[in-house]
Amino acid sequence: MDLTSTQSGAYSIVTVNAGRIDAAVAIQFKDAMRAQTSEGADHVILDLGQVTFIDSSGLGAIVAAMKQMGAGRKLDLAVLTPDVEKVFRLTRMNSIFTIHESLDALEQRQAG
Amino acid sequence: MHDAAHMAEFTLIASEDGVRLGLQQVRAFLEASGLGEDACGTAEIVLAEALNNVAEHAYQMRGVGDIDLTVGVDPDGIDFDIRDTGVAMPGLILPTGQLPAMDGPLDSMPEGGFGWFLIHSQTDILTYQREDGQNHLHMHLPRDGEVGGKDAHAL
Numbered sequence: 234m235d236l237t238s239t240q241s242g243a244y245s246i247v248t249v250n251a252g253r254i255d256a257a258v259a260i261q262f263k264d265a266m267r268a269q270t271s272e273g274a275d276h277v278i279l280d281l282g283q284v285t286f287i288d289s290s291g292l293g294a295i296v297a298a299m300k301q302m303g304a305g306r307k308l309d310l311a312v313l314t315p316d317v318e319k320v321f322r323l324t325r326m327n328s329i330f331t332i333h334e335s336l337d338a339l340e341q342r343q344a345g
Numbered sequence: 346m347h348d349a350a351h352m353a354e355f356t357l358i359a360s361e362d363g364v365r366l367g368l369q370q371v372r373a374f375l376e377a378s379g380l381g382e383d384a385c386g387t388a389e390i391v392l393a394e395a396l397n398n399v400a401e402h403a404y405q406m407r408g409v410g411d412i413d414l415t416v417g418v419d420p421d422g423i424d425f426d427i428r429d430t431g432v433a434m435p436g437l438i439l440p441t442g443q444l445p446a447m448d449g450p451l452d453s454m455p456e457g458g459f460g461w462f463l464i465h466s467q468t469d470i471l472t473y474q475r476e477d478g479q480n481h482l483h484m485h486l487p488r489d490g491e492v493g494g495k496d497a498h499a500l
Contacts, residue, residue, distance in 0.1 A: 253365070255365070255393065256361060256364070256393075256397045256400075256401070257361035257362065257364075257365060286389065286390075286393075288390060288393045288394060288397060288460075289394055289397075289457070289459035289460040289463060290397065292459055293455075293456035293457050293459070294456075296454050296455070296456045297456050299451065299454070300451070300452055300454065300456075304452070315382070315383070315386060316386035316389065316390065319383075319386055319387065319390070320390060320463070323463060323466060323467070324444065324459045324462065324463065325444065325447065326447070326459075328447070329447060329451070329454055
């Protein structure tokens with residue numbers, strides 16, 4: 234599971250360089266997130282702009298990634314494609330995360 | 346223009362790659378049948394949950410075993426018939442598919458239990474039968490996403 238991290242002000246942005254977070258890669262995703270977020274900013278933004286599909290395993294892995302970051306840290310989501318947004322909305326898990334429409338909006342918020 | 350019915354059959358291997366390939370093929374078929382992107386997306390997630398269940402529970406994650414899938418598209422909606430020769434559903438009944446509770450603190454958020462909820466909530470027909478050593482799951486997704494009743498503007 235290919236993840237890349239960049240720092241942007243107070244945030245770490247973790248970009249998922251894969252099209253699917255599904256049963257085939259859920260565990261790898263969770264492990265890769267643990268490696269990317271074990272150090273670094275308290276506030277992490279997960280950039281899902283390249284992800285066009287998640288299933289319930291992928292959803293669970295994203296929740297697990299949030300939980301393994303630990304107390305006092307936050308995992309937001311950004312750039313949900315339509316089918317991914319649908320899974321979060323149908324399961325009501327969209328209420329658990331702050332969801333950013335774009336990374337630009339994030340940078341404006343920091344500058345303002 | 347008359348909206349024709351379309352049907353196709355697929356045989357999938359019950360492995361992670363087999364399910365991914367099957368979903369890709371079914372999505373292409375649904376799009377070619379004239380189904381819109383939104384409906385294709387809903388159909389793909391529902392089918393993914395059902396196929397993952399067969400691979401994980403009926404064939405117990407062994408990565409082998411055939412899944413026979415029939416897909417039908419017509420003006421009423423999408424039919425999925427899934428047959429496998431894996432172990433039977435516990436108690437021979439469908440899981441109820443209730444959403445897990447989400448009202449606690451963040452560190453208690455559920456990581457599972459969403460799959461059957463997604464299937465139940467997006468289908469208006471959902472049946473399971475065990476017949477001649479085979480599991481047979483039938484799912485019907487209504488065409489315009491109106492689950493639970495006919496709608497005057499549904500066509």
